[in-house]
Amino acid sequence: MxxxxxxxxxxxxxxxxxxxxxxxxxxxxxxxxxxxxxxxxxxxxxxxxxxxxxxxxxxxxxxxxxxxxxxxxxxxxxxxxxxxxxxxxxxxxxxxxxxxxxxxxxxxxxxxxxxxxxxMTIYHMPIYKELLKRVDAGDLGELRVIQMNFGSYKEYDMKNRFFNRNLAGGALLDIGVYALSFVRMFLSSCPDQIASQVKFAPTGVDEQAGILLMNPKKEMATVTLSLHAKQPKRGMLSFDKAYVEMYEYPRGQKAVITYTEDGHTEELRAGATADALVYEVEDMERAIAGQPEVMKLNYTEDVMRMMTEIRKQWGLTYPEEE
Missing domain, CATH: 3.40.50.720 (NAD(P)-binding Rossmann-like Domain)
Structure with missing residues (x-):
């Protein structure tokens, strides 16, 4: 060890x-x-x-x-x-x-x-590995749309780290990174088209945002973020044969698949929320033992590229970047 x-x-x-x-x-x-x-x-x-x-x-x-x-x-x-x-x-x-x-x-x-x-726990939780197997097997058909929600209710204290520009605060880097990592894990390639709207907090960081993404295959994703309005942490994948709902997705353990043709549902369970860091540690040790790909650094790179582009559109920089 x-x-x-x-x-x-x-x-x-x-x-x-x-x-x-x-x-x-x-x-x-x-x-x-x-x-x-x-x-x-x-x-x-x-x-x-x-x-x-x-x-x-x-x-x-x-x-x-x-x-x-x-x-x-x-x-x-x-x-x-x-x-x-x-x-x-x-x-x-x-x-x-x-x-x-x-x-x-x-x-x-x-x-x-x-x-x-x-x-990034999403890359290591067993439920996602199971779900990807189903997607890759073609059970759900072609991916069309992904919808992501993440809303936290943070006190309107402009000194805490969530709203503090000097501590790289804001919704995108704090919670948006989860939503975009989920999106990247299921899209067949990185989005090359990005549109967004933002509401800034009094400190100048992003408090609320709506993001629209599309990749070359025309798979689309929408992301809604807020630091001052609670939303369910919900991920929804729409394929042409079924849709998948995932609640509490940053550390998910359950997914519900609803099949389009007859409306029947199937519940997938794998792993445990409480063991999120155990899975990360195990994969990291696997990576240093010769399987670096399990850490999905290529996805991290794509997500960082998206977040950098989105902030550029907003004109949002941090002191270290000026």
Whole structure:
């Protein structure tokens, strides 16, 4: 089993430590901006190494994989150091702010012969792997339309990270990345036509958006996002022989297929929401053992390209890009 280090001690880092425990392993180390939090985290999960700096993590030859769960806009700084030090990296979404940063990170990973991946649960949940088998077998016919909803109700506090431009806030990078990753997983190719509408929050980040996508095969997708209006986390795939509904899709475990001809339904169940990070960890270890394709970095690249283009249409930039 690989030696993992968590960079960050937030919600995701706690889930990562719990996922490790489910697999009968422990994190090798932890590093955090505030040392006291790292010490408390290490004590809670029996983590043997508390590093004092990210540089120290990169310098430890025993470290195999670094999981980065710091704010979006800090990812590239950590990616540069970790990849250059020859460490494999699993990075929280959104992996970078834009395509340019991602290309730089991918080039570094290639130069140093390491695996770089985004921690996008959708690519690793068993339900999607099952559903793709059904799609590939032709049971559902040709894909026509995908409809995605994701709405969170965040307090209208312009200082929190969701609305904070200095922390790369906004609906697209925070929740839109899930919807677009789902879309990319089921479309036969990346959309080459993108139209959108946006409502900005007082801080200048995107609070609400509608996105319309189409690829060269004329498969279409619509995405509706909001940070200040609750919506079901619903994904709907329409094929010419059936449609598929998926609720709570970022960590889905159930899909309902309704067949067009006679209206009968079928329920698919696979995996468990609670084990989302376990699947990510397992796939990442598979990737460093010689199967990098399981991490779907090509999809991550396409999604980042879409988000970069959408923000360009909106004229939305972050301080790091100016």
């Amino acid at each position: 690989a030696n993992w280090v968590s960079a960050g001690c937030g919600v995701i880092a706690n889930e990562l430590a719990q996922a490790m425990e489910k697999r009968g392993q422990k994190l090798y180390g932890v590093v955090n901006r505030t040392q006291e939090k790292a010490v408390a985290f290490a004590k809670k999960y029996g983590v043997q190494n508390v590093f004092t700096s990210f540089e120290e993590v990169c310098a430890d030859p025993a470290v195999d994989i670094i999981y980065i769960s710091t704010p979006h806009n800090t990812h590239i700084q950590f990616l540069r150091k970790a990849l250059a030090a020859g460490k494999h990296v699993l990075c929280e979404k959104s992996i970078t702010l834009n395509s340019e940063e991602l290309e730089e990170a991918m080039q570094l990973a290639k130069e140093h012969g390491v695996v770089l991946a985004e921690a």
